[in-house]
Amino acid sequence: MLNPDMRQIAIYGKGGIGKSTIAANLSVALAQGSKEIMQVGCDPKRDSTRNLTGGRLIPTVLDTLRDCLRRGRDQHSIELEQIVFPGSAGVHCVEAGGPEPGIGCAGRGVLTAIQILRDLDAYRTYELDLVIYDVLGDVVCGGFAQPIREGFAREIFLVCSGEFMSLYAANNIARAIERLSRRGQARLSGLICNSRGHPTLEKLVLEAVAKRMGTQLVGFIPRSQSIGRCEVEGITVMEGAPESEAAGAFRTLSERVLATEGGVIPAPLELEELEHIYRHCAREEGS
Amino acid sequence: MNDLSQPMSSEYSEGAPSACHDPYLRCAFFGAAQTVTGIRRACVLSHSPQGCDQLVNTAFGWQQTDYLATKSLCSKLCEDEIVHGGEATLAKVIEDARAFSVSAVFVLTACGPEMVGDDIVAVCQEMAADVPFQLVPIECAGFRGTQYDGIDIALHGLLNQLVENPGEPMDKIPDSVILIAPHASANPSWPGDLSWVEDILERFGLTVLASLTHGTGLEQLRDIGRAQYSLMLTHDCGYRTETLLADRWDIRPLLPTSALNRSQRLPLPVGFSNTGRWLQRLGQVLDKEDLAQKMVVQGEQFAVEQLRRQGLPYEFFNGAQVAILADATLAVPLLGMLAEDLECEPVAVGIRSRAPELHALVRDECDRVAISPRIETGVGVYETAQILSAAKPDVIIGSNIERHLAEDLGIPYVLRVVNPVARFRLTNREYFGYHGFLNLMEIMQNDWWDTFRSKKRHNRAHWLDGRGEGVEP
Ligand SMILES: Nc1ncnc2c1ncn2[C@@H]1O[C@H](COP(=O)(O)OP(=O)(O)OP(=O)(O)O)[C@@H](O)[C@H]1O
Numbered sequence: 205m206l207n208p209d210m211r212q213i214a215i216y217g218k219g220g221i222g223k224s225t226i227a228a229n230l231s232v233a234l235a236q237g238s239k240e241i242m243q244v245g246c247d248p249k250r251d252s253t254r255n256l257t258g259g260r261l262i263p264t265v266l267d268t269l270r271d272c273l274r275r276g277r278d279q280h281s282i283e284l285e286q287i288v289f290p291g292s293a294g295v296h297c298v299e300a301g302g303p304e305p306g307i308g309c310a311g312r313g314v315l316t317a318i319q320i321l322r323d324l325d326a327y328r329t330y331e332l333d334l335v336i337y338d339v340l341g342d343v344v345c346g347g348f349a350q351p352i353r354e355g356f357a358r359e360i361f362l363v364c365s366g367e368f369m370s371l372y373a374a375n376n377i378a379r380a381i382e383r384l385s386r387r388g389q390a391r392l393s394g395l396i397c398n399s400r401g402h403p404t405l406e407k408l409v410l411e412a413v414a415k416r417m418g419t420q421l422v423g424f425i426p427r428s429q430s431i432g433r434c435e436v437e438g439i440t441v442m443e444g445a446p447e448s449e450a451a452g453a454f455r456t457l458s459e460r461v462l463a464t465e466g467g468v469i470p471a472p473l474e475l476e477e478l479e480h481i482y483r484h485c486a487r488e489e490g491s
Numbered sequence: 492m493n494d495l496s497q498p499m500s501s502e503y504s505e506g507a508p509s510a511c512h513d514p515y516l517r518c519a520f521f522g523a524a525q526t527v528t529g530i531r532r533a534c535v536l537s538h539s540p541q542g543c544d545q546l547v548n549t550a551f552g553w554q555q556t557d558y559l560a561t562k563s564l565c566s567k568l569c570e571d572e573i574v575h576g577g578e579a580t581l582a583k584v585i586e587d588a589r590a591f592s593v594s595a596v597f598v599l600t601a602c603g604p605e606m607v608g609d610d611i612v613a614v615c616q617e618m619a620a621d622v623p624f625q626l627v628p629i630e631c632a633g634f635r636g637t638q639y640d641g642i643d644i645a646l647h648g649l650l651n652q653l654v655e656n657p658g659e660p661m662d663k664i665p666d667s668v669i670l671i672a673p674h675a676s677a678n679p680s681w682p683g684d685l686s687w688v689e690d691i692l693e694r695f696g697l698t699v700l701a702s703l704t705h706g707t708g709l710e711q712l713r714d715i716g717r718a719q720y721s722l723m724l725t726h727d728c729g730y731r732t733e734t735l736l737a738d739r740w741d742i743r744p745l746l747p748t749s750a751l752n753r754s755q756r757l758p759l760p761v762g763f764s765n766t767g768r769w770l771q772r773l774g775q776v777l778d779k780e781d782l783a784q785k786m787v788v789q790g791e792q793f794a795v796e797q798l799r800r801q802g803l804p805y806e807f808f809n810g811a812q813v814a815i816l817a818d819a820t821l822a823v824p825l826l827g828m829l830a831e832d833l834e835c836e837p838v839a840v841g842i843r844s845r846a847p848e849l850h851a852l853v854r855d856e857c858d859r860v861a862i863s864p865r866i867e868t869g870v871g872v873y874e875t876a877q878i879l880s881a882a883k884p885d886v887i888i889g890s891n892i893e894r895h896l897a898e899d900l901g902i903p904y905v906l907r908v909v910n911p912v913a914r915f916r917l918t919n920r921e922y923f924g925y926h927g928f929l930n931l932m933e934i935m936q937n938d939w940w941d942t943f944r945s946k947k948r949h950n951r952a953h954w955l956d957g958r959g960e961g962v963e964p
């Protein structure tokens with residue numbers, strides 16, 4: 205049965221900011237709270253679910269589709285088991301996949317992959333409560349916005365650190381959300397801070413920026429060595445270091461995510477304003 | 492029996508470019524254009540580089556649209572719009588449409604703008620209140636599939652955006668019918684077929700409320716929910732439309748094509764026996780069996796007398812091995828017509844489209860007339876060549892394309908009844924019904940004669956042993 209309350213969440217943010225790390229730990233935290241979760245990696249790198257599958261890279265939807273097409277078949281001949289893999293804590297793992305770097309259109313690929321999941325009725329089959337889309341890097345072209353545009357991802361969380369350029373990237377994505385909200389139901393649900401180790405400044409800046417955009421800071425993940433250590437083993441800190449501070453932060457984040465409702469059409473900032481807020485907070489922290 | 496659920500053998504599909512089978516079928520954009528050019532007093536705006544607009548022109552021709560009544564515009568996208576997005580350009584061109592007095596503007600997207608993420612739906616929604624016409628966005632980028640997929644996409648767009656849907660049962664207009672996708676037929680006969688069907692329905696006391704689509708008015712479209720019945724005029728697409736009409740507005744299919752009940756599926760009325768069966772079934776459904784019987788008797792008498800008087804030497808068909816290469820709309824009924832009416836043996840069938848519903852229909856037809864041809868769906872020209880060289884038929888029923896293939900393969904007779912036929916026509920002549928049966932026979936007879944119209948071909952045909960193998964004199 206399709207859960208009428210099924211939620212679809214997308215995690216966006218600057219490249220390398222920690223989206224996949226947050227997505228995977230959030231998935232496990234939610235699944236441990238006995239929710240049916242699916243994590244869809246929307247990135248040709250296909251590393252989103254790596255920490256959910258013991259470090260193994262699972263076959264991608266688009267590779268499987270290609271294989272079918274080459275044999276004269278279409279997406280309807282794909283079995284769900286070929287593209288959905290069980291991961292830690294029972295999270296259902298999917299990697300969209302995509303073209304090799306420098307060729308093709310990865311954005312369009314992401315949409316094709318998600319449409320296949322829908323066509324094959326994956327959401328109903330696994331009776332999901334929540335789907336997390338881990339979308340790569342910045343919204344560099346119209347293609348990457350497709351998961352939002354086509355009405356798949358409704359609630360968007362932006363990951364940033366306190367670093368200025370990560371805010372700049374998040375602000376650009378907010379601009380895309382504002383643009384796309386004209387048509388779809390996509391809304392900004394909040395910012396998540398993935399700390400680079402300056403918690404006071406980071407909290408000050410992100411809270412100010414969130415407020416100005418019309419949203420709130422929903423989570424703060426500390427910089428943690430356990431994350432790197434677990435990554436080598438291909439596991440999440442939720443499993444590899446459940447007692448760590450980071451794991452605690454992910455649990456809190458998962459509760460906040462479950463509690464957030466709706467979201468806003470964000471009001472993106474001008475560059476000068478962003479700089480101004482940043483300088484102001486830096487001064488405040490210093491004093 | 493052929494297992495249609497199996498993919499084509501790897502020998503044929505190795506390296507085949509996914510679902511695109513060139514050049515029989517055009518793309519989804521074309522199918523959508525074919526569909527919306529069937530709406531009167533509207534404007535078709537192709538949000539595309541200007542090359543795609545040529546497809547809209549071709550669609551105008553196919554729909555026999557009046558250029559004065561239906562307008563066309565193109566946003567003529569260039570590099571700048573592909574790099575920065577073309578929404579602003581689209582908005583400007585929509586403004587241009589104010590110059591026409593039209594009630595609706597259909598905005599169709601081609602591949603480029605859909606790849607780069609132009610949101611035509613949002614642009615249309617934003618401008619809707621300010622323009623004196625209804626804006627109907629249809630996302631039909633060519634890469635979404637074949638022209639048949641495009642027809643399905645556009646029909647859904649029309650039904651979702653233009654038809655009244657109060658969410659509760661509407662007052663029905665008794666004995667009214669919606670015709671589904673008459674224009675999907677790949678045969679030059681389709682406007683004639685449509686008139687024939689309209690005429691027959693009228694004789695059964697039914698009124699055609701609207702065709703989806705051909706010369707359809709917007710007011711007719713709005714009222715579609717009040718229809719009592721639907722009727723499919725193609726086997727290639729439209730199945731989803733039939734279901735949608737039934738589910739949303741309780742419009743019952745007169746002759747359900749996607750019916751699970753085997754005895755209910757019926758090929759379109761092409762050929763002597765098929766026409767009889769089709770009319771009789773209609774009679775049963777409408778409880779007018781006597782009238783149907785009268786039509787059948789009269790029609791059969793007319794056809795038989797005509798054939799007798801004109802002395803048609805069609806016995807060359809008798810026992811001949813035939814390959815059918817056509818759209819499903821013609822190929823499915825041809826199975827029965829060839830086997831029953833002309834007593835020849837269909838040995839291979841290549842169908843251009845690949846609707847899943849097709850499979851059961853084809854299988855049932857083959858079982859019914861006890862033939863077991865090789866059957867392939869979704870074929871392109873390459874697959875056709877493979878089918879023909881394996882089957883080596885005496886006769887091909889197909890299009891001008893197969894004529895060229897046949898020359899290489901030494902198959903003597905190619906009867907061209909499917910688009911493209913390379914024959915100029917000024918009048919609409921149908922394939923449906925008894926008259927249509929004679930039209931088909933006439934074309935086939937002429938093409939058969941043509942085979943002998945050159946000394947070289949005459950000699951070739953003369954010395955072939957019927958299996959395509961040359962025999963030395
Ligand atoms: N809170 C943290 N503490 C320590 N290391 C972290 C933390 N968050 C992420 N990392 C590390 O940063 C690196 C990048 O993280 P991740 O792959 O999750 O980023 P991403 O945003 O998904 O990147 P991409 O944009 O390339 O997909 C990883 O090696 C990860 O272990």
Ligand SMILES: [Mg+2]
Nearest residue numbers: 223224247252
């Ligand atoms: Mg990542």
